[in-house]
Amino acid sequence: xxxxxxxxxxxxxxxxxxxxxxxxxxxxxxxxxxxxxxxxxxxxxxxxxxxxxxxxxxxxxxxxxxxxxxxxxxxxxxxxxxxxxxxxxxxxxxxxxxxxxxxxxxxxxxxxxxxxxxxxxxxxxxxxxxxxxxxxxxxxxxxxxxxxxxxxxxxxxxxxxxxxxxxxxxxxxxxxxxxxxxxxxxxxxxxxxxxxxxxxxxxxxxxxxxxxxxxxxxxxxxxxxxxxxxxxxxxxxxxxxxxxxxxxxxxxxxxxxxxxxxxxxxxxxxxxxxxxxxxxxxxxxxxxxxxxxxxxxxxxxxxxxxxxxxxxxxxxxxxxxxxxxxxxxxxxxxxxxxxxxxxxxxxxxxxxxxxxxxxxxxxxx
Numbered sequence: 001x002x003x004x005x006x007x008x009x010x011x012x013x014x015x016x017x018x019x020x021x022x023x024x025x026x027x028x029x030x031x032x033x034x035x036x037x038x039x040x041x042x043x044x045x046x047x048x049x050x051x052x053x054x055x056x057x058x059x060x061x062x063x064x065x066x067x068x069x070x071x072x073x074x075x076x077x078x079x080x081x082x083x084x085x086x087x088x089x090x091x092x093x094x095x096x097x098x099x100x101x102x103x104x105x106x107x108x109x110x111x112x113x114x115x116x117x118x119x120x121x122x123x124x125x126x127x128x129x130x131x132x133x134x135x136x137x138x139x140x141x142x143x144x145x146x147x148x149x150x151x152x153x154x155x156x157x158x159x160x161x162x163x164x165x166x167x168x169x170x171x172x173x174x175x176x177x178x179x180x181x182x183x184x185x186x187x188x189x190x191x192x193x194x195x196x197x198x199x200x201x202x203x204x205x206x207x208x209x210x211x212x213x214x215x216x217x218x219x220x221x222x223x224x225x226x227x228x229x230x231x232x233x234x235x236x237x238x239x240x241x242x243x244x245x246x247x248x249x250x251x252x253x254x255x256x257x258x259x260x261x262x263x264x265x266x267x268x269x270x271x272x273x274x275x276x277x278x279x280x281x282x283x284x285x286x287x288x289x290x291x292x293x294x295x296x297x298x299x300x301x302x303x304x305x306x307x308x309x310x311x312x313x314x315x316x317x318x319x320x321x322x323x324x325x326x327x328x329x330x331x332x333x334x335x336x337x338x339x340x341x342x343x344x345x346x347x348x349x350x351x352x353x354x355x356x357x358x359x360x361x362x363x364x365x
Contacts, residue, residue, distance in 0.1 A: 002364065003230035003245035004033045006042030007283075008220035009253035009307075010190065010332030011068060013041030015342050016307050018064050019349025020251040021049060023305075025057045027357060027365060035144040035243045039219040039226040041253065041332065043147045043187040047180055048129050053140040071336030072124050079120035116195040122185035130180040135162050137180070146229050146241045148219035149186040152196055157222045158214070159229065160186070161241055168238045170212050171205025186216040192272060193333065194218075224279045225250055225286045232298050247361060248290065248302040251349065254283055255328035256308030303360045305352035307345075314352075315359055322348035 004024075006017045024030045038046035045064060052060060126132070139145060144162060151158040154169040160183035165176040186197050196215040203210055219226065228234075232244040255276075264273040293299045311317060311324050322344055330341060358365065 001034045001243065001245045002029065002032055002247045002249065003035045003037065003243060005037045005226040005230055005248070005250045006039070006046040007226060007250070007252045007254060008040030008042055008188075008218065008224045008279075008332075010041040010188070011071070011334050011337055012307075012327075012330045012332050012345060013253035014045045014064065015068055015337060015345035016253040016327075016349040017042055017045050017251050018061065018068075018342075019346035019351070020305050020353045021045075022057070022061065022346065023350045023353035023357070024249065026354075029249075029357070029364060030057070031141050032364075033141070033143055033249075035146065035230065035245065037146045037148065037226040037229050038187065039148045039224055040188040040190065041334075042226060042251070043184045043219070044125070044129070047145065047147060047184050050139045050143055050145050051130065051133050051137055051180055053138055065339075065342055067128065068337040068342050069339065070128075072121065072128075072334035074336070075124045075128070076117055076120045076334075079123055080117060116197075118185055118189045118194040118197055121189070121194060122179075122181050122197075125184055126179065126181035130184070133180045134177050135160055135165070135180060135183060136177050137162075144243070146226075147180075147183040147187050148223060148226050148229075149183070149189075149216045150219055150222040152215040152217055152221075153213070155222075157219070157228070158186075158216055159219075159241055164240055166203055166240050168240070170201075170210075170214070171203040172240055174202040174204055174209065187219045189216070190218045190332070191221065192268075192275070220279060223282070223286070224254065225252055225283055227286050227290070231289065231293060246300045247364060248299060249353075249357065249361070250290065250302060250304045251353070252283065252304055252306040252308075253349075254279065254306070254308050256280065256306070256310070301361050301363070303353075303356040305349060305356055307348060307352075309352060314355065316355065318351050318355065321351055324348075 007013055036046055036050055049060060147160045149158045151167055156167050156169045158167045164172050166172040196217040198215055200211055200213050227250050229241045230243055230245050230248055234242040236242050264270045290302050308328055327345055327348055
């Protein structure tokens with residue numbers, strides 16, 4: 001069994017993963033993937049690949065490039081300018097004020113939100129990519145799909161799959177067959193820019209059914225690589241999605257340790273930099289687990305094409321390798337991307353995937 005993970009990282013991740021998928025397709029490995037686990041930007045491209053089985057790779061590649069060129073920020077803004085959404089956005093501001101004041105007077109409440117920018121994002125995804133497809137829809141080679149989000153109230157992973165959804169804390173969602181656009185929007189709702197999706201959902205845990213109010217945000221908050229569900233030996237009593245993969249391919253659009261150009265002292269840069277550090281530490285832990293799984297024989301092998309890979313640490317470098325330093329500062333927002341940047345980010349993904357799969361997974365070729 002081969003498992004593929006596509007990490008978070010917004011539009012930067014989408015372009016990088018496009019190159020990774022291109023290399024895997026050229027190797028003849030894409031049709032052999034049995035389970036796909038995605039996070040954030042990886043969920044956008046991964047879900048589109050999985051849920052468009054009628055498209056050959058060249059057509060998929062061209063359409064994903066068009067999505068990157070068009071971006072999503074402007075489309076989200078246009079959705080929010082619609083009169084009803086604009087009114088509801090104003091209502092959310094008022095509700096936020098009430099929520100801030102209420103605990104100070106001894107009334108700890110959190111009022112339900114109206115539609116937010118993340119709902120507008122979901123609508124953009126529905127119109128541009130997924131239509132009314134639901135999680136149970138036909139997929140390439142009947143691949144299993146797991147789209148990862150994070151539930152903020154419990155601080156746990158919340159995952160949508162093609163056969164079930166939920167979290168270990170709440171149990172299994174009763175109405176699990178949600179729209180793909182909803183699952184992807186929840187997975188990619190980066191907290192600094194997109195509010196959590198506020199929903200009341202029904203769950204079954206053991207023999208008990210309950211309704212819970214959940215706050216779903218970017219899956220990268222919990223597991224930015226999306227690799228946890230692919231690791232063998234997970235306890236099914238605590239995990240709705242468990243797979244015993246023999247080989248893992250983990251495409252990582254993170255940038256690794258880097259020195260910021262300016263001191264991050266103001267609120268926005270300070271919080272953003274803090275997120276980057278937490279993500280990097282979690283990813284370092286996941287990388288260590290992969291090496292331990294390989295050493296113990298729990299998996300036969302893995303490869304990790306890593307955008308932030310130090311070029312000098314590669315076992316060998318293609319002559320025309322896109323240097324790390326040229327790509328790591330590209331932002332993760334969903335703004336429009338130029339053809340030059342699409343080419344650069346995707347080529348690095350393709351080059352690293354070819355190099356590392358040939359070296360570390362020769363048995364699959």
